[in-house]
Amino acid sequence: MSENSANKEWEPKIVAIVCNWCTYAGADLAGISRIQYPPNVRIIRVPCTGRINPFYIVKALQEGADGVLVSGCHPGECHYISGNLVACRKFAMLKSFLNYIGIEGDRTMFTWVSASEGDRFAQVIRGVTTKVKALGPANKMVKKF
Amino acid sequence: MAHKNSQKRVKPEDRKKKVIGVVARGCTTRSLIIHLQERQYERDDVCIIGVPCDGYVDGKGLKVKIGGADIVEGTVDGGQLKMKTSDGDKTVALKDVLAECCLTCRFNNPIISDVMIGSPAPAMNPDAEYNDVKEFEAKSIEERWAYFIKEMEKCIRCNACRQACPSCYCPTCFVEQSQPQWVGIGEDKTDTQVFQFMRLYHMVGRCVDCGSCVSVCPMGVDLRKFLKKIDKDCFEMFSNRAGSSMEDMPPLGKYDEHHDKQDFIYNP
Numbered sequence A: 001m002s003e004n005s006a007n008k009e010w011e012p013k014i015v016a017i018v019c020n021w022c023t024y025a026g027a028d029l030a031g032i033s034r035i036q037y038p039p040n041v042r043i044i045r046v047p048c049t050g051r052i053n054p055f056y057i058v059k060a061l062q063e064g065a066d067g068v069l070v071s072g073c074h075p076g077e078c079h080y081i082s083g084n085l086v087a088c089r090k091f092a093m094l095k096s097f098l099n100y101i102g103i104e105g106d107r108t109m110f111t112w113v114s115a116s117e118g119d120r121f122a123q124v125i126r127g128v129t130t131k132v133k134a135l136g137p138a139n140k141m142v143k144k145f
Numbered sequence B: 001m002a003h004k005n006s007q008k009r010v011k012p013e014d015r016k017k018k019v020i021g022v023v024a025r026g027c028t029t030r031s032l033i034i035h036l037q038e039r040q041y042e043r044d045d046v047c048i049i050g051v052p053c054d055g056y057v058d059g060k061g062l063k064v065k066i067g068g069a070d071i072v073e074g075t076v077d078g079g080q081l082k083m084k085t086s087d088g089d090k091t092v093a094l095k096d097v098l099a100e101c102c103l104t105c106r107f108n109n110p111i112i113s114d115v116m117i118g119s120p121a122p123a124m125n126p127d128a129e130y131n132d133v134k135e136f137e138a139k140s141i142e143e144r145w146a147y148f149i150k151e152m153e154k155c156i157r158c159n160a161c162r163q164a165c166p167s168c169y170c171p172t173c174f175v176e177q178s179q180p181q182w183v184g185i186g187e188d189k190t191d192t193q194v195f196q197f198m199r200l201y202h203m204v205g206r207c208v209d210c211g212s213c214v215s216v217c218p219m220g221v222d223l224r225k226f227l228k229k230i231d232k233d234c235f236e237m238f239s240n241r242a243g244s245s246m247e248d249m250p251p252l253g254k255y256d257e258h259h260d261k262q263d264f265i266y267n268p
């Protein structure tokens, strides 16, 4: 290993699945306003958090994501009225069950960020990146390709 | 009757075979209610003949208890199970060999029926229903993970658990889907873990604790440890017990704006 990469700190890979109408626009706003946040997230845009099959999250973990973040509109602000509320139930169950089988709770994070909250988006990414960094590289349920 | 022999489960596709009458004990009526909630057929399409249930014998456990002898014949007599076996006559107390799910069953009497046979069975011990889960929850995260992978390593992906499950009736299960291919079909351990995790997750609000999966599993995977957690969470978060009421909706198909738990939502 070259000296350079040996010295390089490990950086987590985080998959952020966000809804088109709120959080994606929030991320855009963070960008437009030039708010700095860690470059560890790979954003996947979906129409609505209600569209997220919990399988996406499990698959992301299996395929090597160190953390998964899901973010949608605040309750009551969903573009499809209740997509985020239905999703909320699915995620509550998923997070608890992942933790039960032994996968750290901080690897799957759920939050709400609206289109006007560029600041909050950056804060969320900073927070999640710090948490996942503290856990270290994912090594449970990760497929070796 | 051994638990295994009671596993002719009713699935929605039985409708095509013109099944019109079902002899149902408590857990069977729960799975019928789930089919009805999920609009698989109409209430009028089935005639439910309800029977009270005192629990079923866990065949594998019984065999271990009597030292692996083959059972030729058996009768129940006042709480005692009397058997003729390849190793002579044996007697065990019925309560010592009942399936785990039956011992703590909350719904051993039919929830819905058109006709009832017999008088209601005495209650089992539902207060102990989550003891196992609570004990597991108290373990450290590494211990829990070690147990999960140890159990899942036994699994040979025969899919018997799914075949036996009354709630697993999807025409194309995710296991067989190829676009996208959710789980690899090789021997990779993580594929087995993901398969198990997702099938268990598909039981949110749908597992009636009938014990079929546990009883058919050839490898003795401790599925119930995980299924009961889902049941417990579902009750604690959404006050839902799978298939316990005709008025209920599937818990993941609805929401409650004011009472749904939001404390897991991250706020930086």
Ligand code: SF4
Pocket (backbone or CB within 6 Å): B161, B164, B165, B166, B167, B168, B203, B206, B207, B208, B209, B210, B211, B212, B213, B214, B227
């Ligand atoms: S998961 Fe197992 S215990 Fe639950 S309903 Fe299906 S077969 Fe019965």
Ligand code: SF4
Pocket (backbone or CB within 6 Å): B162, B167, B168, B169, B170, B172, B173, B174, B175, B198, B199, B202
């Ligand atoms: S595991 Fe899931 S997809 Fe497969 S049959 Fe059961 S409920 Fe359907």
Ligand code: SF4
Pocket (backbone or CB within 6 Å): B154, B155, B156, B157, B158, B159, B160, B161, B162, B213, B216, B217, B218, B219, B220, B221
């Ligand atoms: S029945 Fe047992 S071995 Fe077969 S797929 Fe299910 S858990 Fe695995």
